[in-house]
Amino acid sequence: MTASGEGTARRVLVLGATGYVGSRLVPALLAAGHDVVASSSRAPDPAAYAWGTSVEWRRCDATDPGQVAQALDGVDMLCYLVHSLDGPRFAERDRLAARTTAEAVSRSAVHRVVYLSGLVPDPGGRPLSDHLASRHEVESLLASSGRPTLALRAGIVIGAGSTSFEIVRQLATLLLVQPVPSWMRSRVQPVAVSDVVRALVEALGDEDVTGSLDLGGPDVLRYPALLATFSRCAGLLRVRLPVPLAPSTAVGLGMAALSSAPPRTALALAHSLRDDMVCRPDRTWAPADGGPLLDAETAIRRALSRDPSAPESAGRGDAVWTRRQPLLEAIPSPASVRAASLLAVRRAREVSGQARRLLR
Numbered sequence: 001m002t003a004s005g006e007g008t009a010r011r012v013l014v015l016g017a018t019g020y021v022g023s024r025l026v027p028a029l030l031a032a033g034h035d036v037v038a039s040s041s042r043a044p045d046p047a048a049y050a051w052g053t054s055v056e057w058r059r060c061d062a063t064d065p066g067q068v069a070q071a072l073d074g075v076d077m078l079c080y081l082v083h084s085l086d087g088p089r090f091a092e093r094d095r096l097a098a099r100t101t102a103e104a105v106s107r108s109a110v111h112r113v114v115y116l117s118g119l120v121p122d123p124g125g126r127p128l129s130d131h132l133a134s135r136h137e138v139e140s141l142l143a144s145s146g147r148p149t150l151a152l153r154a155g156i157v158i159g160a161g162s163t164s165f166e167i168v169r170q171l172a173t174l175l176l177v178q179p180v181p182s183w184m185r186s187r188v189q190p191v192a193v194s195d196v197v198r199a200l201v202e203a204l205g206d207e208d209v210t211g212s213l214d215l216g217g218p219d220v221l222r223y224p225a226l227l228a229t230f231s232r233c234a235g236l237l238r239v240r241l242p243v244p245l246a247p248s249t250a251v252g253l254g255m256a257a258l259s260s261a262p263p264r265t266a267l268a269l270a271h272s273l274r275d276d277m278v279c280r281p282d283r284t285w286a287p288a289d290g291g292p293l294l295d296a297e298t299a300i301r302r303a304l305s306r307d308p309s310a311p312e313s314a315g316r317g318d319a320v321w322t323r324r325q326p327l328l329e330a331i332p333s334p335a336s337v338r339a340a341s342l343l344a345v346r347r348a349r350e351v352s353g354q355a356r357r358l359l360r
């Protein structure tokens, strides 16, 4: 791809601007000189984001044809980051949102669509997980708009607040002894969120590249090595214990119980642990400026830092379940005890939220 940004300023609609990736992409687009239209299906809350007053907000539920047409009005390019994994019937909702958006794009002046999708493992004849099958269905639905469309496919995205990273962080912190099933030795190629953002900005500027490209950092690791790298960066002493017989459903349920990620998300991630999640060598994004991508250790250290200038560190608008709890962190105690307390507080909040809904 060619370098983009300077000299090609456009009006960009970010559908999913309030999400983990979107909230980090918007400031990068503004820095590249673009006008940004930020959309959310909920009432906008500009105060939740440092960039909240530098964009135009448009409320848009991507499943509503009228709202999508209004959101696309006067827009040149679309970055599609809509994702409803934690909701019931997520595949159906994501299918409807992608189809509605593609139809509206085909009737609009938009001349570039970029979508952040998931890496495709080689499942050796087994069907893809529901989660990945849905991501790829969205790719083809968006491409049906007939406008130049590129899907960038990422596996584990490293950064505080990223769903996949937070599950790794919570398990690696909570468990002093980490059971590793024998089948969980597949390879992953994590990518830092700042490189994901770089790729998205660059992709918007180059309409000649269509189809799909994979996003991955320089390190290809097996899961136990990823857990070990996290422990090293966080200064934690942890032991990994090989477990010969552990059904993947049991592992998924354990991940859902021991992390505060939405349970469906944890189960979906567990389903893909058996397969290598690495980039296709001939279809991997390389930055146009030839600069290096962040290695896993540097990205994890940035995620653990409190440096607000690093996209990998926590953001104000990140999902509630990923946010730090300064009061809990201030109490001197081992990291695993803090992680267990955090989980207990979140579970108590979930139960009280459910009780309030039942009593309404």
Ligand SMILES: NC(=O)c1ccc[n+]([C@@H]2O[C@H](COP(=O)([O-])OP(=O)(O)OC[C@H]3O[C@@H](n4cnc5c(N)ncnc54)[C@H](OP(=O)(O)O)[C@@H]3O)[C@@H](O)[C@H]2O)c1
Residues within 6 Å of the ligand: 015, 016, 017, 018, 019, 020, 021, 022, 039, 040, 041, 042, 060, 061, 062, 063, 081, 082, 083, 084, 097, 116, 117, 118, 119, 135, 154, 155, 156, 157, 162, 163, 164, 165
């Ligand atoms: N984070 C990762 O680890 C990771 C890894 C690989 C690939 N990806 C891909 O990257 C993309 C973005 O992921 P993310 O982590 O940023 O997700 P996220 O934090 O869950 O954000 C999802 C966004 O979708 C919006 N949304 C949901 N339903 C909507 C609807 N009906 N209409 C309009 N907007 C809707 C949400 O906005 P409102 O709720 O405000 O409407 C939110 O901004 C996804 O396609 C995901 O598969 C992420």
